Amino acid sequence: MNYEEALVAVSALAPRGWRLGLDRMFRFLELAQIEPSVKFIHITGTNGKGSVTATVQSILIEQGHRAGAFFSPFVHDPMERIQIGRRYLAPDSFARLATRLLAIGEESGEEITEFEMKTAIGLAAWEEAGCDWVALEVGLGGRFDATNVINGEVSVITSIGLDHTAILGNTLEEIAFEKSGIIKPGKPVVIGAIPAEARAIIENVASQLNAPLWRLGQEVTWTVQEEGYRVRTPQAEFLAGWPKLAGPHQVGNMAVAIAACDAAGAIVSPECVSKGVESVRLPGRMERRKVGTTTFILDGAHNQDAAAMLALTLSNSADKIPVVAGMLAGHDPVAFFEPLKALISELHLVPIDFHRAVPPHVLAEQITELGLPVTVHQSVKSGLLSAQRSGSDVLVTGSFYLVGEAGNQLTHLESRNQ
Numbered sequence: 001m002n003y004e005e006a007l008v009a010v011s012a013l014a015p016r017g018w019r020l021g022l023d024r025m026f027r028f029l030e031l032a033q034i035e036p037s038v039k040f041i042h043i044t045g046t047n048g049k050g051s052v053t054a055t056v057q058s059i060l061i062e063q064g065h066r067a068g069a070f071f072s073p074f075v076h077d078p079m080e081r082i083q084i085g086r087r088y089l090a091p092d093s094f095a096r097l098a099t100r101l102l103a104i105g106e107e108s109g110e111e112i113t114e115f116e117m118k119t120a121i122g123l124a125a126w127e128e129a130g131c132d133w134v135a136l137e138v139g140l141g142g143r144f145d146a147t148n149v150i151n152g153e154v155s156v157i158t159s160i161g162l163d164h165t166a167i168l169g170n171t172l173e174e175i176a177f178e179k180s181g182i183i184k185p186g187k188p189v190v191i192g193a194i195p196a197e198a199r200a201i202i203e204n205v206a207s208q209l210n211a212p213l214w215r216l217g218q219e220v221t222w223t224v225q226e227e228g229y230r231v232r233t234p235q236a237e238f239l240a241g242w243p244k245l246a247g248p249h250q251v252g253n254m255a256v257a258i259a260a261c262d263a264a265g266a267i268v269s270p271e272c273v274s275k276g277v278e279s280v281r282l283p284g285r286m287e288r289r290k291v292g293t294t295t296f297i298l299d300g301a302h303n304q305d306a307a308a309m310l311a312l313t314l315s316n317s318a319d320k321i322p323v324v325a326g327m328l329a330g331h332d333p334v335a336f337f338e339p340l341k342a343l344i345s346e347l348h349l350v351p352i353d354f355h356r357a358v359p360p361h362v363l364a365e366q367i368t369e370l371g372l373p374v375t376v377h378q379s380v381k382s383g384l385l386s387a388q389r390s391g392s393d394v395l396v397t398g399s400f401y402l403v404g405e406a407g408n409q410l411t412h413l414e415s416r417n418q
Contacts, residue, residue, distance in 0.1 A: 003091035020144035045158025055257035059276030075284035143181020241274030300400035320345035
């Protein structure tokens with residue numbers, strides 16, 4: 001298959017949905033003869049896992065390691081998911097690996113899911129490229145996620161919040177237990193700012209597995225000085241500089257990422273940590289795109305905690321702004337829009353080209369109680385153009401899938417304006 005054919009073939013597995021469990025994935029990797037020798041820093045969390053994954057990889061690269069990364073989901077380019085160094089997996093490599101692994105998957109009769117296939121392609125690609133480290137982001141949960149077939153050097157839990165409750169549980173404790181499933185016996189665990197009831201579950205799992213625990217605010221701390229942030233771990237102190245990613249929450253994410261690299265024993269040049277922090281790139285997180293005189297802010301926040309942090313990040317703006325939004329099933333729309341309500345001048349709900357997308361008219365009905373000024377659109381382009389007429393900045397949020405679609409539309413609008 002060529003690249004386009006391979007993308008279509010892998011995407012055709014999507015209707016199989018999320019089927020959490022590891023037995024099928026282990027059997028598939030055995031049939032495909034994929035035995036990773038790479039060292040992994042395994043990262044989960046309700047929010048912040050993408051930011052921490054990107055920061056970990058950037059630090060590893062500046063340490064001189066050949067470092068890969070895995071992100072879930074992608075935003076603008078399908079190859080964002082699987083990275084080697086600062087490059088996305090080459091399309092021809094994806095096509096070649098997908099052709100081989102799809103054939104093995106079908107012959108096995110296991111009905112491998114889309115996410116399992118993409119995880120396997122990543123594992124094969126990093127091995128083939130000779131990566132020595134990989135920052136590996138979990139897809140969903142942790143305990144039964146397809147990425148949990150690896151034996152990470154360090155496990156990271158960035159945050160715990162109520163999201164994907166139909167799959168992971170209805171309480172913070174249940175969700176914490178699922179995410180704690182990536183903790184490995186005797187291997188360090190680094191955790192971010194986590195509610196006490198969820199933290200107690202993680203601490204119990206870590207204790208049972210004799211896994212050293214580094215907690216943000218306790219074993220891991222940070223201070224700000226004239227030259228930038230300094231991060232302290234139980235082993236060392238690092239000048240971190242200034243986070244590249246926007247938002248007050250990114251300081252904690254940065255500290256967690258540095259601690260994870262330190263706990264893994266991957267920092268060989270402490271003086272290069274700040275360069276890693278300041279070289280992070282990550283699409284769809286407070287990403288700004290200029291089209292004509294309008295600045296579009298693209299942010300993939302999709303649950304209550306992420307929305308609250310997004311609202312805090314944008315709170316310095318005195319004026320309300322128009323918002324273009326869409327959501328996928330499995331998230332609470334009222335809880336999501338409530339923290340953003342004070343910032344919204346007009347809300348443009350648009351469809352998302354994804355099988356779990358909530359139709360915009362249904363989403364409008366679900367949030368009626370919030371009393372927001374809602375307009376329902378039949379396309380992403382229509383919503384963007386309507387919001388642009390306000391003459392102010394425009395926020396696009398609610399789903400990474402929407403952010404990706406909006407980014408593509410904005411590229412077309414940019415070319416038309418040139």
